[in-house]
Amino acid sequence: xxxxxxxxxxxxxxxxxxxxxxxxxxxxxxxxxxxxxxxxxxxxxxxxxxxxxxxxxxxxxxxxxxxxxxxxxxxxxxxxxxxxxxxxxxxxxxxxxxxxxxxxxxxxxxxxxxxxxxxxxxxxxxxxxxxxxxxxxxxxxxxxxxxxxxxxxxxxxxxxxxxxxxxxxxxxxxxxxxxxxxxxxxxxxxxxxxxxxxxxxxxxxxxxxxxxx
Amino acid sequence: xxxxxxxxxxxxxxxxxxxxxxxxxxxxxxxxxxxxxxxxxxxxxxxxxxxxxxxxxxxxxxxxxxxxxxxxxxxxxxxxxxxxxxxxxxxxxxxxxxxxxxxxxxxxxxxxxxxxxxxxxxxxxxxxxxxxxxxxxxxxxxxxxxxxxxxxxxxxxxxxxxxxxxxxxxxxxxxxxxxxxxxxxxxxxxxxxxxxxxxxxxxxxxxxxxxxxxxxxxxxxxxxxxxxxxxxxxxxxxxxxxxxxxxxxxxxxxxxxxxxxxxxxxxxxxxxxxxxxxxxxxxxxxxxxxxxxxxxxxxxxxxxxxxxxxxxxxxx
Numbered sequence: 019x020x021x022x023x024x025x026x027x028x029x030x031x032x033x034x035x036x037x038x039x040x041x042x043x044x045x046x047x048x049x050x051x052x053x054x055x056x057x058x059x060x061x062x063x064x065x066x067x068x069x070x071x072x073x074x075x076x077x078x079x080x081x082x083x084x085x086x087x088x089x090x091x092x093x094x095x096x097x098x099x100x101x102x103x104x105x106x107x108x109x110x111x112x113x114x115x116x117x118x119x120x121x122x123x124x125x126x127x128x129x130x131x132x133x134x135x136x137x138x139x140x141x142x143x144x145x146x147x148x149x150x151x152x153x154x155x156x157x158x159x160x161x162x163x164x165x166x167x168x169x170x171x172x173x174x175x176x177x178x179x180x181x182x183x184x185x186x187x188x189x190x191x192x193x194x195x196x197x198x199x200x201x202x203x204x205x206x207x208x209x210x211x212x213x214x215x216x217x218x219x220x221x222x223x224x225x226x227x228x229x230x231x
Numbered sequence: 232x233x234x235x236x237x238x239x240x241x242x243x244x245x246x247x248x249x250x251x252x253x254x255x256x257x258x259x260x261x262x263x264x265x266x267x268x269x270x271x272x273x274x275x276x277x278x279x280x281x282x283x284x285x286x287x288x289x290x291x292x293x294x295x296x297x298x299x300x301x302x303x304x305x306x307x308x309x310x311x312x313x314x315x316x317x318x319x320x321x322x323x324x325x326x327x328x329x330x331x332x333x334x335x336x337x338x339x340x341x342x343x344x345x346x347x348x349x350x351x352x353x354x355x356x357x358x359x360x361x362x363x364x365x366x367x368x369x370x371x372x373x374x375x376x377x378x379x380x381x382x383x384x385x386x387x388x389x390x391x392x393x394x395x396x397x398x399x400x401x402x403x404x405x406x407x408x409x410x411x412x413x414x415x416x417x418x419x420x421x422x423x424x425x426x427x428x429x430x431x432x433x434x435x436x437x438x439x440x441x442x443x444x445x446x447x448x449x450x451x452x453x454x455x456x457x458x459x460x461x462x463x464x465x466x467x468x469x470x471x472x473x474x475x476x477x478x479x480x481x482x483x484x485x486x487x488x489x490x491x492x493x494x495x496x497x498x499x500x501x502x503x504x505x506x507x508x509x510x511x512x513x514x515x516x517x518x519x520x521x522x523x524x525x526x527x528x529x530x531x532x533x534x535x536x537x538x539x540x541x542x543x544x545x546x547x
Contacts, residue, residue, distance in 0.1 A: 021234070023355065023356065023362075024359055025355065025358055025362040026355070028362065086350070086508075089355065089358035089361075089362070089471075089474045090355050090358070091284070091350040091351055091352065091354060091355050092352075093284045093352065096352065
């Protein structure tokens with residue numbers, strides 16, 4: 019929960035609201051120790067289910083009656099941020115991922131395990147699952163029965179990162195921070211300009227020279 | 232998500248203000264009668280995200296674009312009269328411009344000039360200020376009795392107080408019905424049909440004979456330069472009650488200014504859920520008050536007498 023007004027904190031302490039939004043479970047899942055990416059992904063899907071149920075409850079007449087009575091008006095975007103701490107777009111993507119058929123989720127996870135066993139890096143995230151599920155759906159033959167012409171899809175692997183550079187340029191009066199990632203295959207990813215990156219590198223070079231002279 | 236407008240106490244003007252003598256005085260203490268600091272204009276300076284859920288038609292009729300800022304066309308202010316103020320509760324609040332002693336009741340806490348809005352993020356922020364001022368508003372902390380009133384002052388950008396009076400009198404029957412017992416008070420019973428003042432130059436036989444007589448101040452609803460003050464509403468006893476009255480005044484001003492041809496019956500149908508909420512879900516009580524309001528409205532608009540009018544408006 020983030021950026022709450024006093025009146026919003028009060029309504030989230032209302033027992034009916036707490037129950038309707040399953041806030042105890044939400045807090046438990048959000049606090050869960052991230053032991054591995056696998057655990058985070060599985061908890062995120064569980065959270066997605068609760069978030070979907072919470073959104074449905076929030077939009078119900080009963081819930082709106084309570085919110086109106088207490089004087090709190092939230093857009094869906096505010097609901098997502100204030101209750102779950104997620105921006106609207108990611109909030110909806112997590113809910114969408116949580117609704118993916120269990121079999122397809124299992125397929126996705128199996129593929130991830132296979133690729134990891136081959137030494138590849140995979141993204142076990144909601145966006146990757148949604149993409150995988152969409153591809154499975156598209157690849158399913160028309161009128162196909164179970165087991166016959168069943169859709170399949172690939173899981174995107176993540177390129178190994180060789181080097182990262184993060185420069186908080188705004189702290190020294192620059193317009194932008196700088197973020198650069200160099201992958202193992204030589205692919206360089208950044209949204210900064212060449213000049214911005216060169217400045218960051220120059221600062222690093224200066225610092226190294228000073229340290230070792 | 233950006234933060235939008237924020238109501239806090241982070242600047243000097245929110246903690247201190249000028250009184251009518253132009254002295255800079257603190258907002259968080261009780262001053263003598265008519266000596267409180269001037270209010271801030273809190274109806275100005277909202278951002279896009281504060282009104283994101285409003286429909287286009289609402290935005291165009293209720294908001295004023297002021298560069299990157301958004302101002303509210305409608306404003307409202309409340310006077311919270313109490314016989315006692317809770318120990319330790321007198322301090323600076325985001326909601327109140329100041330406190331002063333009041334001759335009729337004891338003490339008065341007066342709000343800043345607030346935006347008057349439909350359900351929105353911005354309105355939630357206004358209600359949040361009320362919520363935080365609970366210890367002044369709620370009777371369980373700061374007591375009141377029947378000497379205390381709950382005056383409500385409204386403004387509309389571009390309209391004089393008299394123009395607002397003329398607009399709202401077509402729909403004020405419900406206000407009369409809700410606060411019908413307040414006609415007993417000598418502080419709010421004059422000019423009971425909300426008619427305009429007589430001009431000095433008007434010949435005697437053409438002058439309006441104001442119902443319950445005329446008083447320059449103690450009217451049911453008082454038109455000032457550019458605001459209109461309902462003096463009839465009773466004392467404030469809780470934050471929820473203040474919120475419901477805020478909502479009612481919005482509906483009243485919105486229909487009066489933006490949809491003046493709405494039949495009174497339609498207006499009552501639209502606000503019935505709000506009236507039921509004001510009576511904590513008691514539909515019988517709410518419907519009784521709504522029924523009374525028709526007699527009240529007929530009296531205001533047409534001067535028609537009835538048992539209701541004799542019993543409540545003219546009885547004193």
